[in-house]
Amino acid sequence: MNLRRRDFLRLGAMAGAGCLLFPKNYVxxxxxxxxxxxxxxxxxxxxxxxxxxxxxxxxxxxxKLHRDLPPTxxxxxxxxxxxxxxxxxxxxxxxxQWLNDLPGQKHFLPAVDTTIHGSESNVPEVRSVxxxxxxxxxxxxxxxxxxxxxxxxxxxGPFFSTRVYHYPNDQAATMLWYHDHSLGITRLNVFAGLAGxxxxxxxxxxxxxxPKGKFEVPLVFMDRAFNPDGSLHYxxxxxxxxxxxxxxxxxxxxxxxxxxxxxxxxxxLEVEPRKYRFRMLNxxxxxFLHLTFTNATDNKDQLHFHQIGTDQGFLxxxxxxxxxxxxxxxxxxxxxxxTGQKGKSFILNxxxxxxFPGGGAPGMVPQFMEFRVTLPLTSTDQPLPERLAPVHLxxxxxxxRVRRLTLRENDDPNGNPIIDFLGDRRWNxxxxxNPRAGTIxxxxxxxxxxxxxxxxxxLVRFNVINRQLFDLNVFNQTGKLKxxxxxxxxxxxxxxxxxxxxxxxxxxxxxxxxKLTRIIxxxxxPNEAEFPPxxxxxxxxxxxxxxxxxxxxxxxxxxxxxxxxKD
Amino acid sequence: MPRxxxxxxxxxxxxxxxxxxxxxxxPAAPAPQKPHDSHAGHTAAAPSAPAAHEMKPADAxxxxxxxxxxxxxxxxxxxxxxxKRDIVRFSSLFYPGAQLMPAEGKGHGxxxxxxxxxxxxxANTDLFAAEEGYLVKExxxxxxxxxxxxxxxxxxxxxHASSDPRPFVRGVNSFQLFFDGHxxxxxxxxxxxxxxELKLPEEYLR
Ligand SMILES: [Cu+2]
Numbered sequence: 001m002n003l004r005r006r007d008f009l010r011l012g013a014m015a016g017a018g019c020l021l022f023p024k025n026y027v028x029x030x031x032x033x034x035x036x037x038x039x040x041x042x043x044x045x046x047x048x049x050x051x052x053x054x055x056x057x058x059x060x061x062x063x064k065l066h067r068d069l070p071p072t073x074x075x076x077x078x079x080x081x082x083x084x085x086x087x088x089x090x091x092x093x094x095x096x097q098w099l100n101d102l103p104g105q106k107h108f109l110p111a112v113d114t115t116i117h118g119s120e121s122n123v124p125e126v127r128s129v130x131x132x133x134x135x136x137x138x139x140x141x142x143x144x145x146x147x148x149x150x151x152x153x154x155x156x157g158p159f160f161s162t163r164v165y166h167y168p169n170d171q172a173a174t175m176l177w178y179h180d181h182s183l184g185i186t187r188l189n190v191f192a193g194l195a196g197x198x199x200x201x202x203x204x205x206x207x208x209x210x211p212k213g214k215f216e217v218p219l220v221f222m223d224r225a226f227n228p229d230g231s232l233h234y235x236x237x238x239x240x241x242x243x244x245x246x247x248x249x250x251x252x253x254x255x256x257x258x259x260x261x262x263x264x265x266x267x268x269l270e271v272e273p274r275k276y277r278f279r280m281l282n283x284x285x286x287x288f289l290h291l292t293f294t295n296a297t298d299n300k301d302q303l304h305f306h307q308i309g310t311d312q313g314f315l316x317x318x319x320x321x322x323x324x325x326x327x328x329x330x331x332x333x334x335x336x337x338x339t340g341q342k343g344k345s346f347i348l349n350x351x352x353x354x355x356f357p358g359g360g361a362p363g364m365v366p367q368f369m370e371f372r373v374t375l376p377l378t379s380t381d382q383p384l385p386e387r388l389a390p391v392h393l394x395x396x397x398x399x400x401r402v403r404r405l406t407l408r409e410n411d412d413p414n415g416n417p418i419i420d421f422l423g424d425r426r427w428n429x430x431x432x433x434n435p436r437a438g439t440i441x442x443x444x445x446x447x448x449x450x451x452x453x454x455x456x457x458x459l460v461r462f463n464v465i466n467r468q469l470f471d472l473n474v475f476n477q478t479g480k481l482k483x484x485x486x487x488x489x490x491x492x493x494x495x496x497x498x499x500x501x502x503x504x505x506x507x508x509x510x511x512x513x514x515k516l517t518r519i520i521x522x523x524x525x526p527n528e529a530e531f532p533p534x535x536x537x538x539x540x541x542x543x544x545x546x547x548x549x550x551x552x553x554x555x556x557x558x559x560x561x562x563x564x565x566k567d
Numbered sequence: 568m569p570r571x572x573x574x575x576x577x578x579x580x581x582x583x584x585x586x587x588x589x590x591x592x593x594p595a596a597p598a599p600q601k602p603h604d605s606h607a608g609h610t611a612a613a614p615s616a617p618a619a620h621e622m623k624p625a626d627a628x629x630x631x632x633x634x635x636x637x638x639x640x641x642x643x644x645x646x647x648x649x650x651k652r653d654i655v656r657f658s659s660l661f662y663p664g665a666q667l668m669p670a671e672g673k674g675h676g677x678x679x680x681x682x683x684x685x686x687x688x689x690a691n692t693d694l695f696a697a698e699e700g701y702l703v704k705e706x707x708x709x710x711x712x713x714x715x716x717x718x719x720x721x722x723x724x725x726x727h728a729s730s731d732p733r734p735f736v737r738g739v740n741s742f743q744l745f746f747d748g749h750x751x752x753x754x755x756x757x758x759x760x761x762x763x764e765l766k767l768p769e770e771y772l773r
Contacts, residue, residue, distance in 0.1 A: 410694040413701055413725065414736070414760055415672020415681045418694075448687065476686035477623070477655050510666055510682045 030257045030363040032226040032233070037266035038370040039067045044217060045082045045197060045262060053095045053164075056083070058128055058194060060103050066265040070230030074193035075102055081263040082220055083178070083196025090202035093168045098130045100151050109188045111234045113250040116551050117427050119184025124150045127157070128189060131181035132167060132198055133329060133456070134174065134311055134500045136526045139537040141165035142458055145183035145554070157183070159538075168526040171461070172313040172389070172498075173205040175218070175279045175331045183427075187254065187285050187546035191224070191234055193263070195283050204389050209382035210308070211277040211335065217269070218279040221326075223256035223287050223365050252417045253286035253547050255354045259365040268370040273342045275381045277308075278334050282326040285546040287365065288356035288452065288503075289326045293336065296345035296370060303346055306384055309333030312461035312498030314389035319492045325352065327454035329501045329544035332493070335384060341373045356452045357506070391496040393463050394520045399442040403433060404481075407504060407543075407553075409449045420449070420543065420553035433541070433557035435523040437530070445504045445517045446481070448472060453504045453548065455517075458539040459559065461498040462521035464490040469507050472514040484513060501544055523559050533561045625659035630750035633717060636660055637705060637742070640753070641723070644689075645703050646696035648728065654689040661685040662745065662752035670759040680757065700727035706737075707772050717744040717751075722771045723758075737761045739771055 048054060059079040062071035077083030088094055106112075107125040114121045127150050131143030140147075140161045148157040176198040180189035197218050210216070225233040237249040261267050282289050295301035305321045308314060311331050324332055338346075348368045353359030405423045412418055423432060435441045442465070445455055466487035474482045489495070494502075499519075507513030525537060542554030629639035643657035667688045668680040683691065695701060703725040710719050719742040724734035738760035745752045761767050 409691055411672070411688075411691045412695050413692050413703070415669035415683065415688075421694075448690065450681075473658060473684055473686045476684075476690040477658055509684060509687060511664065512684045 030225065030255075032224075032256070032258045033069060033228050035066050035068055035258070035265055037367060038268040040264050040267045042217070042219075042267040042269040042369060043262050043264050045080065045085045047085045047087050050087075052093070053097075054086075055097045055099060056130075057099045057101045059101050060108070063263070065226075065230075065260065065263065069226065069265065072226070072230045072232060073108060074232070075108075075189065076193040077178070077196050080196075081193040083194070085196065085218065086178075086198040088167070088169050088198070088200055090169055090171060090173060090200050093166060095164050095166050096130075097164045098128070100126075100128045100149055100153070102126050102128065102151055107185065107188055107192075109192060109232065109234045111188055111236050111250075112185060116184045116250055118146065119550075123184070124155050125185070126150060127155070127182050127185070128180055128194065129157070129160075129182050130165070130178055130194075131458070132165075132176055132178045134176040134331075134461075135167060135198075136171045136459060136461075136524070137165070137167055138526060138529060139539055139559075141167065142539055143181045144538065145181050145186070145540060148182045169200055170526040171200060173200050173202040174309060174311065174313040175199055175281065175333065177220075177281055177283065177329075177331070179283070184550055187550050188234060190283070190546055191232065191254065191285060195220070197279070197281070199279070204314070208314075208385050208388065210385075211275050211381060215272075215275070215381070216277040216279065218262065218281070219369075220262050220281045220283050221289060221368055222260045222263075222283045223254075223285075224258050224260060225256040226258060250551055251547060253355055253361070253545060255287055255361045255363065256284075257363045257365065259350070259368045261369045266367060266369060268372055270372045270374045271338050272375040272377050273338050273340060273373050274377060274379075275335050275337045275339065275384070278336060280324075280326065280332045280334060282328050282330055284328050286328060286548075287354050288328070288352040289324075289350045289368075290352035291324045291326065291368075292322065292349045292351075293346050293371075294349060296347050299347075301344075301346075303336055303338075303341075305332075306335040306337070307332055307493045308335055308384070308388055310493060310497050311500045314391075315493065315497050316389065316391045317387055318384050321493065324493075325503070327356070327452065327501065327503045327544070328546070329454055329456055330499075330503075336371075338371070338373045339381075344373050346371045346373075358450050391498060393496050394440055394522060396442060396465060396520060398440045399520060400439045401435070402442040402444060404444050404446060405433075406446045407449055407453055407455075409451075419551045420453075420548045422542070422553055422555045425555060426552055427554055427556070431538075431556050431558050433555065434536075434560050435557070437523060437525050437537075437559050437562040438528070439562070440520060440522045442518060442520045445502075445519065446470070446475070446514060447504045447506045447516065448475065448509070448514050450506050450509045451545075452506060453553070454501050454544040455504050455541065456501040456544045457519075457521060457541040457557075459525075459537075460521040460523055461500055462502070462519045463496070464494045464499060464502055465518035465520055466490060467505060467515055467517045469513050469515050471512060472507060472509060473512045475514055481516070487518075525559065530563075531561055533563050536560050623655050623659055625750060626656065627750070629656065629660065630752070633710065633712070633719065633744065633751060636744065636751045636753065637708070637719065637721060641703055641705055644701075646693075646701055648700040649697060652689055652693060652696060654686055654693075657689050658686045660753050662754050665753055665755055668755070668757040670757060671762065702726045702729055709771070715746045715748075717746070718742065719744065720771065722767065737767055739767070 056077050061079040065072050074081045112125050127148040129143045129148040144159045146157040146159040178196050180194040227233050237251045293303035307319045354361045408421045410418050468487045469484040471482040504517045505515050507515035536558040538558045542549045630636050643653045646652040667683040672681040705721050707722040721740040724737040726734050740758045743754040745754050
């Protein structure tokens with residue numbers, strides 16, 4: 001029994017004169033100042049100098065996010081939004097000491113909800129812990145949500161064990177990203193600006209004739225909302241708020257009305273008429289992106305996306321796409337060819353419904369940035385390679401276990417979402433997912449909700465196997481899966497490929513359909529690390545809609561010793 | 568890449584309890600078809616025909632009359648703290664494809680009504696009912712019937728516990744119903760809760 005939640009609901013009901021479960025409206029992030037697009041150049045976060053150990057400070061600072069917007073108060077790594085980019089070599093380990101220099105006792109965004117697990121009023125509000133998304137690391141360096149620490153390590157969470165994180169970089173070339181992962185306030189800390197890019201390079205990549213140097217550009221997409229004074233606006237659910245101490249209140253998703261790339265609102269990039277490699281990341285809290293590239297003047301000419309990689313490295317060969325669907329935390333490595341487009345401008349557009357795929361939230365973020373083909377050609381480029389890197393898919397017959405894991409929304413009787421669950425369990429319930437180190441498991445992610453959820457499993461890379469519709473009513477009533485058709489193959493940019501975040505699409509729930517997504521992973525530790533039976537490496541798996549993650553759509557899981565006798 | 572074996576011992580054991588997964592081994596999924604290149608990225612689920620349900624037939628007594636089906640609806644929608652509601656009985660009252668639409672249900676940031684399949688409504692609200700208690704009953708009814716069809720405005724109130732002096736929510740359930748010659752079916756249900764700005768009028772309380 002979650003008494004806090006119960007008390008909160010009672011208070012909410014009292015606030016509504018005894019006749020309301022939840023007050024009526026959310027305040028949406030949809031009233032930001034209207035800002036002229038494409039007046040600021042795209043910033044490129046600086047690359048940290050080559051080293052094997054780093055001290056990275058989280059600081060509060062003000063930064064101009066648009067020519068016409070007053071400076072915005074932010075939190076960022078090294079006082080930057082985005083944080084600086086790491087560029088490391090596969091197989092060459094580094095250490096990072098993450099230091100919390102954030103000021104004050106209260107979060108500067110007035111949206112901490114003390115009814116959320118791990119965010120109670122006795123937990124310090126200005127806390128942080130850093131997760132390197134997609135990294136193959138041991139648990140003590142993974143940024144466990146309860147391994148948080150405050151300014152100067154003054155207070156630490158129950159799972160805190162080390163100040164210095166070890167990143168072995170025992171994985172193939174790809175783009176990871178680092179961001180805050182503090183239990184109960186991840187959505188607010190990332191929203192405040194705590195995110196940055198981490199590139200891993202390897203010899204396979206060195207040999208590929210891909211655009212390099214200034215022709216390789218990270219594009220990190222975010223949506224935010226602003227007040228007229230330039231400050232960030234994160235909405236709270238209720239108007240008026242329930243009486244203290246339960247205000248302010250969690251919203252099920254944040255959808256902002258203002259698009260940013262690399263921390264600038266609607267920027268532009270001047271390019272040469274040649275190929276560019278863009279390292280794309282959807283770093284929005286909750287917004288899916290459906291991207292197209294069109295000519296700015298006639299909106300007709302479309303540029304193709306030549307996708308060469310995804311979350312965990314290269315595809316085996318380039319895939320040419322007219323549009324890209326990117327869920328939060330997914331990374332797409334794409335080449336765009338501006339050859340022959342001298343003098344033209346192109347817009348990167350988005351038309352994904354929010355929430356995805358049902359839509360209905362007010363406001364869209366229809367554009368992200370402009371590309372101007374205005375620079376003279378300084379060097380020619382090479383054709384895209386036909387082969388990139390082999391992807392040796394995991395075989396389902398090698399899975400020692402198939403786990404069925406349900407994604408479920410929990411509502412009040414009036415149909416208002418309260419929380420989402422994974423595996424029908426709360427964060428605080430005992431661990432149920434406990435793969436043995438070095439073994440392969442298949443996880444069947446059963447979506448009973450109307451939303452797509454980007455599910456991220458820490459530590460591992462995985463292959464998407466397929467998806468399949470099932471009868472939701474039979475499942476709800478009996479727990480049995482009755483399939484409504486054959487398995488659907490993944491998209492060409494999902495398989496063959498290595499992923500760490502997968503869209504678990506919904507079925508058409510009002511027609512009584514759910515949808516299941518099958519993934520398969522090998523639970524390898526970095527450098528094949530071993531540890532004695534009886535010990536474990538504890539990670540998490542979760543939805544990467546940060547509002548869902550913060551409110552129970554996250555579960556711990558443990559990799560147990562490969563030598564362990566299991567059930 | 569050189570690989571070294573390292574052995575590390577972790578203190579995290581202190582913080583968690585290992586519980587074996589209750590799910591047994593399932594047969595592996597069929598191998599996917601070989602994907603082909605050059606079409607668009609992943610797409611959302613295509614809408615298709617309503618699923619063929621393996622509905623357990625309703626208890627005949629629950630669906631023999633308008634009174635009976637409404638009584639069964641309120642009984643199976645109610646649950647005291649710690650109690651699991653009868654999802655099979657609740658679902659059996661509805662015509663396949665029926666939708667439940669709360670007018671004030673906000674969904675995820677939309678002002679349009681949400682729509683639930685009957686079993687999804689119970690499955691999604693079971694946690695609330697089990698933790699908070701949800702004892703709902705009818706307090707007034709207006710019925711229009713012509714031949715096989717009926718529409719019912721059914722005013723309800725709900726308490727967390729039967730000892731609560733006042734309900735925490737009231738509203739109107741608007742049912743569309745159908746009689747097939749043998750039994751009644753709920754075709755659809757939309758409901759509006761009372762709010763501070765929208766008080767239940769006297770006519771819906773008698
Ligand atoms: Cu989610």
